[in-house]
Amino acid sequence: MSDPYTDVQLIDKKGLRLDGRKLDELRPIKIEVGVLKRADGSCYLEWGENKVIVGVYGPREVHPRHMQNPMRGIVQARYNMVSFSVSERKRPGPDRRSSEISKLLSEALEHVVLTDRFPRTTVDVYIEVVQASAGTRCAGLTAASVALADAGIPMRDLIASVASGKVGDKLVLDLGQKEDNFGQADVPFAMVGRTGEVVLLQMDGHLTIEEFDTIMEMNRKASLEVYEIQKAALQDRYSSFTEEGEAEPDAPEEEKKDEKKEKKSSPPPKADKEPKDAKESKEPKDAKKPEDAKKPKEPKDAKESKEPKDAKKPEEPKEPKDAKEEPKAKGEKAPVPEEMVEEAIPEKDDKGPAGGDE
Numbered sequence: 001m002s003d004p005y006t007d008v009q010l011i012d013k014k015g016l017r018l019d020g021r022k023l024d025e026l027r028p029i030k031i032e033v034g035v036l037k038r039a040d041g042s043c044y045l046e047w048g049e050n051k052v053i054v055g056v057y058g059p060r061e062v063h064p065r066h067m068q069n070p071m072r073g074i075v076q077a078r079y080n081m082v083s084f085s086v087s088e089r090k091r092p093g094p095d096r097r098s099s100e101i102s103k104l105l106s107e108a109l110e111h112v113v114l115t116d117r118f119p120r121t122t123v124d125v126y127i128e129v130v131q132a133s134a135g136t137r138c139a140g141l142t143a144a145s146v147a148l149a150d151a152g153i154p155m156r157d158l159i160a161s162v163a164s165g166k167v168g169d170k171l172v173l174d175l176g177q178k179e180d181n182f183g184q185a186d187v188p189f190a191m192v193g194r195t196g197e198v199v200l201l202q203m204d205g206h207l208t209i210e211e212f213d214t215i216m217e218m219n220r221k222a223s224l225e226v227y228e229i230q231k232a233a234l235q236d237r238y239s240s241f242t243e244e245g246e247a248e249p250d251a252p253e254e255e256k257k258d259e260k261k262e263k264k265s266s267p268p269p270k271a272d273k274e275p276k277d278a279k280e281s282k283e284p285k286d287a288k289k290p291e292d293a294k295k296p297k298e299p300k301d302a303k304e305s306k307e308p309k310d311a312k313k314p315e316e317p318k319e320p321k322d323a324k325e326e327p328k329a330k331g332e333k334a335p336v337p338e339e340m341v342e343e344a345i346p347e348k349d350d351k352g353p354a355g356g357d358e
């Protein structure tokens, strides 16, 4: 059946689509968690021919400061299609489309992130589309929620997303590139996996109310499939964790042993992160330890304990930062003694009230 508006044959006589899929069939989806060592959380996702990589940083202090919210944190997603992701070179940098998508995705993610646990901070979510083939906002959002979970950001649940539409007068699930370009309607959709709350819904083209209802049902059903794939990817990633932390599957046995020794002599990973993050903000610690979440809610203490200490001792956090990198360097440098890191933390706490401006 050819599209009424073009000569492109999008669905054949057997009812199959250009890539051989049935009308209600998803493209193959592959999700890999924790692919970037320097990011706090990350995810690589392949969805048909789409390839998306997401890095999460934070929570960290918001800049510019007027964007800070004393009651809660913010989620800032940045959707970007790289120049080589599409057939015609895309001009690098933000444009109207990517700004709109970034805003939509940020708002969707804020529905599931427990932002009240880390006031005044931001969680930055960088969504890089390295190969685009329709449905990239849905692929990006799906990957972003997995990367947030990987970063240990407190969340209510994952968001699963998919786009369906109308092609050659038929309603089809998960539009492919040509279906998106030459189809009659496109409905990107995202929902919270467990509750079914809709956190993203757009529509491009024309549908009757019945068609729209059917598409919503198709999207819901498919989102649950996506949700299962997301959960499986996270389970896959974290099932390899031991009490001592991550067992690196790629590292040779000897390196693993060295690493374990270093881990024992240096502070645990979360303590490592603190001093580095302390440079910018103390909240990251709080985000990962919900029981401490109340501390930043007292604005006075938070202000006193953060700003003056950073201003007075800019050097201090650098040492513990190295401590974080050293275990990764696998024995290249001696680990920073634990006392140094321990000293650095209480010092700041002590200083806070005394060193306040007020």
Ligand code: CDP
Binding pocket: 086, 087, 088, 090, 097, 132, 133, 134, 135, 136, 137, 138, 163, 177, 180, 186, 188
């Ligand atoms: O990717 P998504 O469906 O979320 O967004 P879209 O604006 O409907 O774009 C559909 C597809 O058009 C993208 O996935 C890209 O493959 C392609 N596109 C492109 O080739 N060049 C652009 N500047 C934007 C999109």
